Amino acid sequence: MVAEYFNPPQPPLGKGGSKIQSDSAKAVEPMAVRLFVLMAQYRSQIDFTEEAIANAQNGWKTLKEGLLFGTQHGSTLGWDAEKNYDLTAQHSTFVQQFQAAMDDDFNTPAALTVLFELAKELGKEGNVLVHQGKTETPAEFLQQKWLNLVNLAGVLGLEVSPEAETEISVGGLTDAEIEAMIQQRKDARKAKNFAEGDRLRDELKDNGITLIDQKDGTTIWHRG
Numbered sequence: 001m002v003a004e005y006f007n008p009p010q011p012p013l014g015k016g017g018s019k020i021q022s023d024s025a026k027a028v029e030p031m032a033v034r035l036f037v038l039m040a041q042y043r044s045q046i047d048f049t050e051e052a053i054a055n056a057q058n059g060w061k062t063l064k065e066g067l068l069f070g071t072q073h074g075s076t077l078g079w080d081a082e083k084n085y086d087l088t089a090q091h092s093t094f095v096q097q098f099q100a101a102m103d104d105d106f107n108t109p110a111a112l113t114v115l116f117e118l119a120k121e122l123g124k125e126g127n128v129l130v131h132q133g134k135t136e137t138p139a140e141f142l143q144q145k146w147l148n149l150v151n152l153a154g155v156l157g158l159e160v161s162p163e164a165e166t167e168i169s170v171g172g173l174t175d176a177e178i179e180a181m182i183q184q185r186k187d188a189r190k191a192k193n194f195a196e197g198d199r200l201r202d203e204l205k206d207n208g209i210t211l212i213d214q215k216d217g218t219t220i221w222h223r224g
Contacts, residue, residue: 028053031158032060038108038156058208059116060158065126066119067153067160070146073129077139092144094118098152108156115158118149127222130175173207182211182219 036056040046070079094114101110125142128135135142153159173181181200188196201211204221212220 028057029060031064031160032057034157035060035063035112038112038158041109042106059112062123063115063119063153063158064160066115066122066146066149067158069122069126070143070150073126074143074146076129076133077135077142079139079143083140083143092148094145094148095152098155102155111152111156115149115153115156118145118152122146122149124222127220131218131220173204173209178204178209178221182221185211186219 032053033056036048036053037046039056039059094117098111098114101107101114104110122142122145125135125137181204185197185200188194188200204211209221212222214220
């Protein structure tokens with residue numbers, strides 16, 4: 001029975017014995033819930049906890065950033081939309097790994113590993129494009145990688161519409177907030193307040209943001 005594999009949390013009781021629903025539970029995106037279910041092998045019991053949902057939310061943000069890569073950077077890279085079909089038809093290592101995982105008793109956790117690898121690579125390329133305006137990676141290679149991600153994610157019902165998200169955040173931080181904290185860190189270091197600079201770097205790291213200081217004094221960052 002389904003109930004044997006699903007273990008929902010019990011909300012705390014308020015006055016009069018009424019159950020209290022947390023704000024985090026109300027804010028869960030539908031795709032994050034789908035991802036949460038897919039992250040467990042279908043024969044395993046699912047523990048529906050706030051921590052597990054938060055992990056699924058963060059995972060969905062990573063996938064969403066990768067899925068939006070083409071919409072956000074395709075024109076900059078000069079992608080040819082007419083090549084989409086030809087590139088999709090190419091059988092890549094990622095497709096083979098995904099198919100092998102799904103053929104292995106519908107092993108969705110292993111299949112998701114392939115999606116996360118694609119999304120993280122595209123996320124790093126996206127940050128390079130945002131901060132440097134160009135990338136050394138061939139545009140057609142990135143186009144095929146993005147198409148692989150979109151199509152494989154679609155098999156699992158993981159989809160995103162470009163207009164559904166205008167600002168991508170990780171760990172609760174938007175791009176603007178990240179840039180502001182980087183500027184605060186730069187100002188702190190300039191004032192020789194290295195302790196504050198280190199604190200800001202650590203806070204960004206805790207939110208999944210990696211900083212890379214360049215020789216010219218600029219700082220680039222990427223997620224994951």
